[in-house]
Amino acid sequence: MAIAVYPGSFDPVTYGHLDIIQRSGKLFDKVIVGVLHNYAKSPLFSVEERVNILEKVTQGMPNIEIRPFSGLSVEFVHECGANVIVRGLRAITDFEYELQMAQTNRVLAPDVDTVFLTTSLEYAYLSSTTVKEVASFDGDISKFLPPFVAEEVKKRLQGGHKSGK
Ligand code: PNS
Numbered sequence: 001m002a003i004a005v006y007p008g009s010f011d012p013v014t015y016g017h018l019d020i021i022q023r024s025g026k027l028f029d030k031v032i033v034g035v036l037h038n039y040a041k042s043p044l045f046s047v048e049e050r051v052n053i054l055e056k057v058t059q060g061m062p063n064i065e066i067r068p069f070s071g072l073s074v075e076f077v078h079e080c081g082a083n084v085i086v087r088g089l090r091a092i093t094d095f096e097y098e099l100q101m102a103q104t105n106r107v108l109a110p111d112v113d114t115v116f117l118t119t120s121l122e123y124a125y126l127s128s129t130t131v132k133e134v135a136s137f138d139g140d141i142s143k144f145l146p147p148f149v150a151e152e153v154k155k156r157l158q159g160g161h162k163s164g165k
Contacts, residue, residue, distance in 0.1 A: 003082035004115070007034040007073045010050050011043040012153055013057060014131055014145045016123035020088040021064055023117055030063045032080045037070040044132060044156055057146050074109035085114045090124050132157075 004024055010017060010033070024031045033054055037047040045053065047068045054066040069076040077085060085105065087098055102114035119126075131144045135153050142150055 001029040002084070003030045003032065003080060004028040004084040004086045005032045005034050005073070005077045005080050005082045006086040007036060007069070007076065008087075009036050009038055009041070009043065009128065010054060011041075011045055011128050012050070012131065012145060012149050013054050014123070014126050014128055014149075015143075016088065016090070016119050016126040018057060018146070019120045019123055020086065020117050021058060022061065024086045024115075025061055025063050027115075028063070028084070028086075030065065031086065032082065033058070033064060033066045034069045034073065034076050034080075035066065036073075037068055039070070044153065049152075053149055053152060056148060072108065074105050074112050077112050078109065083111050083113065085112060087114060087116055088119045089116045090119045090126075 004027070006021060006024060008017065021031065021033060035047055035050045035054065043050070051066050051068050058064045058066065067080070073085060077083065085102070087102070089095065089098060098116065105112055105114060126144055131141050131153070134144075135141045135157050141153060145153070
């Protein structure tokens, strides 16, 4: 069985991420979306909240599983019994960082390969960071992420607090 891992922060998940999840689900028998418990950053949603949100928006996608992880992506990939990392590439600006990450991961774990999917054109500009910025100024984020997620972002920003996890 060909298992791939799609690691990321998903804070919050956008239509761009969902595009990569859906398309990788067609390429692999199973895709495990790894949600990073990122201690260094101060995310809008805790890792548990991000996992719950992702589970809701991927309901009905039979070969997609959502799991939290901390530490190195390649170690998580091994724990999952996988040897492929999926990442989305939006533009040339992503390339340098993604190449560096893929090459580092390959030195750490030569059995793990990174497969890049180019983001669909309609989502090529989209990032979780810009979504949060637009939302923080009360802008319309409905074109960027599913209605349920947009509501969660608005509620969290209205609450005026971050998860801190
Ligand atoms: O959604 P993001 O924030 O672009 O995802 C980045 C992620 C989670 C893939 C990356 O930060 C990562 O793999 N972090 C885990 C730590 C790690 O393995 N670092 C080595 C790769 S340079």
